[in-house]
Amino acid sequence: MRRIRLEARPVPSRAMRYLSPLVAAALTVVVGFVVFSALGRDPFAAFHAFFVKPVSTVNGVAELLLKASPLMMIATGLAVGFRANVWNIGAEGQLILGAILGGGVALYMEGAASGWVLAVMVLAGAVGGMAWAAIPAFLRTRFNASEILTSLMLTYVAALLLSYLVHGPWRDPQGFNFPQSKMFDDALLFPLLLEGTRLNASVFLALAVVAAGWVFVHKSFLGYQMRVAGLADAAARYAGFSANRTVWLGMLAGGGAAGIAGLAEVAGPIGQLTPSISPGYGFAAIIVAFVGRLNPLGIVLASLLMSLLYLGGEQAQMELRLPSAITGLFQGMLLFFLLGADVLINYRLKTLRPGRPAAAGSAA
Amino acid sequence: MQRPPAAAPPRLSLRGIRKAYPSVVANDGIDLDVAPGEIHAVLGENGAGKSTLMKIIYGVAKPDAGELRWAGRPVEIANPHAARALGIGMVFQHFSLFETLTVTENVALALDGARDLAALARRIQDVSQRYGLPLDPRRLVHSLSVGERQRVEIVRCLLQAPQLLIMDEPTSVLTPQAVGKLFETLRQLAAEGCSILYISHKLDEIKALCTMATVLRAGRVSGTCDPRRETASSMARMMIGKDLPVSAHAEAAAGGEPRLVVAGLSQKADDPFGTDLDDVHLTVHAGEIVGIAGVSGNGQQELLYALSGEAPLAEPVPIRLLGAEVGRMHPGRRRKLGLGFVPEERLGRGAVPNMSLAENALLTAHRAGEMVRVGLVRAARTTAFARDCIERFTVKCGGPEAEARSLSGGNLQKFIVGREVLQAPKVLVVAQPTWGVDVGAAAFIRQSLIDLRNRGTAILVVSEELDELFEICDRIAVIAKGRLSPAKRTRETNVEEIGIWMSGLWPGAHADAMPAPTGMSHAPD
Numbered sequence: 001m002r003r004i005r006l007e008a009r010p011v012p013s014r015a016m017r018y019l020s021p022l023v024a025a026a027l028t029v030v031v032g033f034v035v036f037s038a039l040g041r042d043p044f045a046a047f048h049a050f051f052v053k054p055v056s057t058v059n060g061v062a063e064l065l066l067k068a069s070p071l072m073m074i075a076t077g078l079a080v081g082f083r084a085n086v087w088n089i090g091a092e093g094q095l096i097l098g099a100i101l102g103g104g105v106a107l108y109m110e111g112a113a114s115g116w117v118l119a120v121m122v123l124a125g126a127v128g129g130m131a132w133a134a135i136p137a138f139l140r141t142r143f144n145a146s147e148i149l150t151s152l153m154l155t156y157v158a159a160l161l162l163s164y165l166v167h168g169p170w171r172d173p174q175g176f177n178f179p180q181s182k183m184f185d186d187a188l189l190f191p192l193l194l195e196g197t198r199l200n201a202s203v204f205l206a207l208a209v210v211a212a213g214w215v216f217v218h219k220s221f222l223g224y225q226m227r228v229a230g231l232a233d234a235a236a237r238y239a240g241f242s243a244n245r246t247v248w249l250g251m252l253a254g255g256g257a258a259g260i261a262g263l264a265e266v267a268g269p270i271g272q273l274t275p276s277i278s279p280g281y282g283f284a285a286i287i288v289a290f291v292g293r294l295n296p297l298g299i300v301l302a303s304l305l306m307s308l309l310y311l312g313g314e315q316a317q318m319e320l321r322l323p324s325a326i327t328g329l330f331q332g333m334l335l336f337f338l339l340g341a342d343v344l345i346n347y348r349l350k351t352l353r354p355g356r357p358a359a360a361g362s363a364a
Numbered sequence: 365m366q367r368p369p370a371a372a373p374p375r376l377s378l379r380g381i382r383k384a385y386p387s388v389v390a391n392d393g394i395d396l397d398v399a400p401g402e403i404h405a406v407l408g409e410n411g412a413g414k415s416t417l418m419k420i421i422y423g424v425a426k427p428d429a430g431e432l433r434w435a436g437r438p439v440e441i442a443n444p445h446a447a448r449a450l451g452i453g454m455v456f457q458h459f460s461l462f463e464t465l466t467v468t469e470n471v472a473l474a475l476d477g478a479r480d481l482a483a484l485a486r487r488i489q490d491v492s493q494r495y496g497l498p499l500d501p502r503r504l505v506h507s508l509s510v511g512e513r514q515r516v517e518i519v520r521c522l523l524q525a526p527q528l529l530i531m532d533e534p535t536s537v538l539t540p541q542a543v544g545k546l547f548e549t550l551r552q553l554a555a556e557g558c559s560i561l562y563i564s565h566k567l568d569e570i571k572a573l574c575t576m577a578t579v580l581r582a583g584r585v586s587g588t589c590d591p592r593r594e595t596a597s598s599m600a601r602m603m604i605g606k607d608l609p610v611s612a613h614a615e616a617a618a619g620g621e622p623r624l625v626v627a628g629l630s631q632k633a634d635d636p637f638g639t640d641l642d643d644v645h646l647t648v649h650a651g652e653i654v655g656i657a658g659v660s661g662n663g664q665q666e667l668l669y670a671l672s673g674e675a676p677l678a679e680p681v682p683i684r685l686l687g688a689e690v691g692r693m694h695p696g697r698r699r700k701l702g703l704g705f706v707p708e709e710r711l712g713r714g715a716v717p718n719m720s721l722a723e724n725a726l727l728t729a730h731r732a733g734e735m736v737r738v739g740l741v742r743a744a745r746t747t748a749f750a751r752d753c754i755e756r757f758t759v760k761c762g763g764p765e766a767e768a769r770s771l772s773g774g775n776l777q778k779f780i781v782g783r784e785v786l787q788a789p790k791v792l793v794v795a796q797p798t799w800g801v802d803v804g805a806a807a808f809i810r811q812s813l814i815d816l817r818n819r820g821t822a823i824l825v826v827s828e829e830l831d832e833l834f835e836i837c838d839r840i841a842v843i844a845k846g847r848l849s850p851a852k853r854t855r856e857t858n859v860e861e862i863g864i865w866m867s868g869l870w871p872g873a874h875a876d877a878m879p880a881p882t883g884m885s886h887a888p889d
Contacts, residue, residue: 221736224726227719234713237674238705239727240696 006347016345021291021298024337025305031333041320049319050312062197064307066269069206070095070261070278071303074285076213077257079294081250083217084226085233088251090136090151091258092282093158094129098259099266100162101128103273106184106266107170117188121263122205129259130252132158137251141244147251155282163275170273181273190268202264207300209257214296216253226250258282279310287335306331373436375400375559376421376452376528381430383416390416391427392583398528398576403550403560405570405591407603408580409802414563415457417580418530421561422454423447445476453521454530459513463506463637470505471520491522495549506637510661511542518549529553530561535569536828539659540863547573565603567596579603604803615838620650623822624671624791629682631670639663639846641670644682646841646848648791648822653813654851655837656826657862663846664795664826671793671824672705673698686790700731704789706781708796710773714780717769721761722750724768725783732787749786757782757812774801781809791822798832810836830859844868 016023029047036046054060074091081088088094102125109117135154139145163179172182190200217223229236229246236243265277288306292298313327374397381394390413398404408414419425421432423441432439434450441447447454461470468485475484485501492499497515505513514534521529531550535543550560550573562574570577570591577591579602587602626646633640641663648654658664669675671683673695680689685701695705705728707713715724726746730736735745750764757778761771768776777798784792797813798806814836817823826843827833833840834854841851842865849870852861864870 215740219740221726221730221739221741224723224741228716228727231718232712232716234709235716235727238672238695238707238713240673240694240699242694242696 003351005350006343007350009346009348012345016341018293018298020341020345021293021302021338023341024291024334027337027341028330028333032330035329039322041322046316046320046322049315051308053319054308054311054315058194059197060311062194062199063311064304065203066197066199067310068300068303068307069203070265070281071285071288071306072300073206073209073261073264074254074258074282075288075292075299075303076210076296077254078285079289079292079296079299080213080217080223080226080253082230082289083294084230084246084250086247086250086254087148088133088136088151088254089148089286090133090153090155090282091254091285092278092280093151093155094132094255094258095262095265095278095282096155096158096162097132098125098129098262099273099277100158100165100262101125101131101259102263103181103184103266104170106188107181107273109188110182110185114187118190118267121188121267122260125259125263126256127259129255129257129262131255132259133251133255134248137248140247140251147247151251159275162273162277166273166275172272179275183272184267188267189271190264198269200268202268205260205264209260210296210300213253213257217296222249258285284310284331287331291334291338305334309334372400373433374398375435376561377433377436378417378421379431379433381417381420381427381432383413383420383425383427389583391420394430394580394583394585396578396585398559398561400527400559401554401557402576403554403562403574405574405577406561406563406580407565407567407570407577407599409565409603412580412603413583414580415532418454418532418561418563421447421528422452422530448524448526451525451527452530453524453526453528455514455517455521455532455534457532457534457536459517461505461513461516464504466502466504467499467508467516468501470516471501471523474520475523487523488519492519495519495522495552496545497549510659511538514538514546522553526558528559528561530563532563533565534562535564535566536660539866540830540859541867543569567591567599567603570599571596581605600803620652620820620822622647623650623686624648624793624824625684626671627682627684629667629670629677631666631677633666634675639666641666642846644846644848646824646851648824650790650822651817651820652838653817653823653825653836655833655840655854656824656843656848657830657833657840657866658826658828658843659866660828662843663848664843666846667843667848668707668793668795668826672703672707699728702790704728704784704787704792706784706792706794706797708799710776710780711769715768715776718767720750720765720767721754721759721771721779722746722764724779725750725753725764727783729783729787749783753779753782753786756786758808774805777801778805778809781812785812785816788819789821791824792816793824793826795826797825797827798829806832830862834859842866842870847873849873 033043036043055064074095078088078091102121105117105121105124132154133151136147136150139150140147166179166181170181172180190202193199193201217227225236225241226246226249228239228241229243233243261281262277266273270277284306288299288302291305292302309327309330313324313330316322316326317324376398378394378396381391383391394417406414406417416425420427421441423443423446432441439450441450468481468488471488472481472484488499488501492515497519499512499515499519505516508516534546538546554560562570564570574591577589578585579587579589579599581603589599589602591599626644629641629644631641639662644667656664670677673693676694677683677691680691683691685698685703688701690698690701711717716727723746725733726735726741729749733745733749735742735749747764753759754761754764759779759782760775771779781797794813797809801809810832813823813825825833825837837854839851839853840857840862842849842862844866845868849865
């Protein structure tokens with residue numbers, strides 16, 4: 001009988017650490033090939049529909065960037081916490097609160113439309129996301145409650161809160177009883193970049209958030225302290241870095257970024273508050289953060305890939321009549337292969353045959 | 365297949381044992397013979413390959429190459445179970461006992477098929493009386509002293525009537541007096557025909573106990589000898605390949621102001637099996653080194669955590685640093701006042717394994733090195749500090765960008781000590797300054813502590829190595845069961861006295877007033 005064991009590699013390959021997302025993407029494509037074939041679709045046509053067609057028009061590219069920007073924003077914010085072992089899983093809820101607060105400003109400032117209102121909306125979005133993230137941060141630092149659970153559960157509370165608002169107090173009186181708010185004033189929406197597409201100026205906001213995240217993590221002393229906390233918390237305690245501050249900063253960074261992303265959705269392509277404003281960006285951003293190696297440039301690339309999966313999934317539904325679960329399937333495979341590749345970077349497989357010493361040449 | 369001409373083959377015989385780990389060759393071509401009834405020392409520095417060799421004999425690790433013979437017969441020892449079946453017992457340096465079970469239950473777990481606990485308890489008592497290892501089988505392990513726990517481990521081996529007993533650094537946890545008792549037990553066992561493999565780096569013990577020694581250096585046998593006919597320095601040469609360096613140490617200048625004052629510190633341990641600190645008093649003056657001796661697990665950890673601020677106190681009063689009441693301050697604020705601290709764990713506490721040395725310099729030296737401006741890290745300064753530290757403390761590494769985990773234990777310790785010393789702290793607390801460090805680096809670290817003292821720093825050293833404390837300290841105190849003895853001038857005391865103090869018996873220790881919460885008897889080691 002053979003046994004297989006994982007053995008730590010003395011020096012994990014640095015190059016492979018950066019190549020592993022590509023390996024994971026390649027494996028995802030290979031398995032996708034098998035899945036399409038098993039579903040009775042021509043895999044080449046399917047891949048064409050999935051990965052090429054969505055970006056073969058200007059509008060397609062615009063949509064790609066439009067969907068990538070909230071992903072990169074949220075993933076950058078989450079990565080700040082993830083590097084410090086602060087596991088904010090509730091970005092989706094923080095995104096919704098950002099949309100509610102920022103959107104609320106838009107609804108109440110109707111008529112006073114000018115550039116600074118949009119700035120206030122962005123700020124309100126950030127504050128809304130941070131406030132929602134502050135709850136798990138408080139519960140963690142005060143009662144040592146796992147932020148993984150609390151942040152995740154608060155996501156559902158946030159969704160219900162939004163649902164209540166658009167069904168009740170904020171429902172558009174002229175909206176034929178549809179559960180949605182009034183359309184925001186045009187002047188309170190991010191300006192379009194390309195006529196005929198939905199791409200708007202929020203993509204620059206996203207890039208700014210990514211740049212700020214990079215400076216914070218790699219250049220600031222606070223960011224350094226958080227990296228220490230993530231790599232060796234005993235060393236952080238020894239050096240006197242506050243563990244509570246790490247939790248607060250980690251949660252607030254993710255919450256703030258998610259809140260801005262939520263505001264950018266409602267003040268961008270949607271233009272009003274509706275019961276569902278995000279196709280799961282807050283969760284997909286977790287995958288983006290890890291596929292991007294918690295590194296800003298990686299996150300930008302990973303968000304483009306993830307955005308393509310969204311678009312390809314939609315295309316596949318329309319063109320190949322595949323179920324909508326196909327998007328989740330591809331996202332899941334990508335994360336699975338990435339984590340698998342990461343294990344093999346740090347460990348190698350060793351097969352053992354019991355009853356024989358590892359090396360030849362011993363007494364037999 | 366040559367056999368030695370003598371009638372009895374060695375009980376254990378190793379030929380050409382080799383074991384390579386991914387990053388290091390731990391054993392290379394090792395030969396070793398142990399005769400029946402022989403007490404055989406395996407001598408070597410940390411990292412020389414002693415523990416790996418013992419793991420191979422006990423079936424924990426498999427050799428890559430080489431041959432083991434048991435009483436002349438080639439054997440393959442697949443696992444510890446097979447080793448015990450052959451008659452090999454091992455007492456590990458770190459005990460493997462369940463704290464919440466009784467002595468009998470712990471022993472029963474190691475013996476296959478021991479169901480009758482009452483009968484087993486009687487056997488434990490028989491064996492412990494016969495070999496002078498007093499032990500109450502009904503006691504819970506967590507209530508035992510470290511010496512008593514070691515007895516449990518030894519009795520557990522003896523119950524299996526071993527023909528070869530491996531002792532891995534057994535005295536590192538014992539007072540000098542307890543060491544004497546252990547040696548009597550081991551001599552009695554040897555006289556009854558049991559072979560003993562005795563692993564240590566303490567030369568005087570080996571001279572006192574062993575009749576044969578195999579010396580390892582960097583995974584190879586560097587010599588064999590009869591320790592009774594050698595001197596400590598001749599064995600040291602075999603062990604490290606050169607003479608033992610000695611640090612220069614002049615009398616401390618008197619009259620420095622008190623810089624670190626602990627005035628009646630009492631604290632319950634967080635860990636249920638930790639040690640409560642009980643009314644600890646301690647003063648360290650500018651320009652002196654005070655040492656704290658003691659067997660590990662007597663409150664050193666708890667005291668160090670309280671001093672560093674990693675476990676802040678509920679009230680500020682008991683600890684004063686340069687006149688400020690710092691009991692409630694976190695480590696960062698204490699450092700700001702001028703405290704430096706070298707923890708006993710290097711990787712993961714004193715340094716972040718996956719960060720470069722430059723980044724690890726930033727960990728504590730950011731203030732003294734002015735490495736942060738408007739919240740941003742000044743990378744040029746961290747690198748310059750790390751380079752300076754590497755040069756002045758002769759740290760062998762790949763430069764400031766080398767990751768901390770790529771350094772050997774001794775070099776990383778030099779880097780950490782260097783990092784703290786270069787900040788010119790007003791008070792420096794050092795735990796186990798030379799643990800696992802090779803002899804040359806250890807002498808260097810001790811000398812740099814003495815130099816720092818001469819520049820006026822108040823230094824507190826906590827160590828389990830008595831020799832080290834006697835070499836560098838101006839005054840020595842002893843910690844036992846969470847209480848601290850008065851500090852005595854090093855010149856006015858000796859190893860024997862400190863040894864007695866290590867079991868908690870110093871003048872004025874009022875043993876009758878010792879806390880005995882569960883009413884159990886206090887058995888000194």
